[in-house]
Amino acid sequence: MIKHISIIQRPAGMTREEHVDYWLNVHAPLIRRTSPRLKRYVINLAVPSPEGYRTSPCDGIVETCFEDMQSYLLARSDPSWLSEERKASSKRVIDFRRFQNYLVEEHVIPLNEES
Secondary structure (H helix, E strand, C coil): CEEEEEEECCCCCCCHHHHHHHHHHHHHHHHHHHCCCCCEEEEEECCCCCCCCCCCCCCEEEEEEECCHHHHHHHHHCCCCCCHHHHHHHHHHCCCCCCEEEEEECCCCCCCCCC
């Protein structure tokens, strides 16, 4: 499995609540509709840290997962992915000046025989 992992900061002027609402209720359904090769889409929202723990430096981490590298490359070149609608929506979720992303290969390590 190939994953594209992105560290997300919300755009300036957007509250956490507005960001979460837009990301989950508008952007995520758009990604589902415009990413036919996507195998898994995970939004990890940062939560307030318990006292004594470091606060998360981001608003969330998103994982887009693909069967293999070819599927990833085909998805990224698909007209629906390149659409102005998807790009505009991403700009409402992501502050691209602080955006980080990584392309990785997943290796799941079973923790017990049932995993």
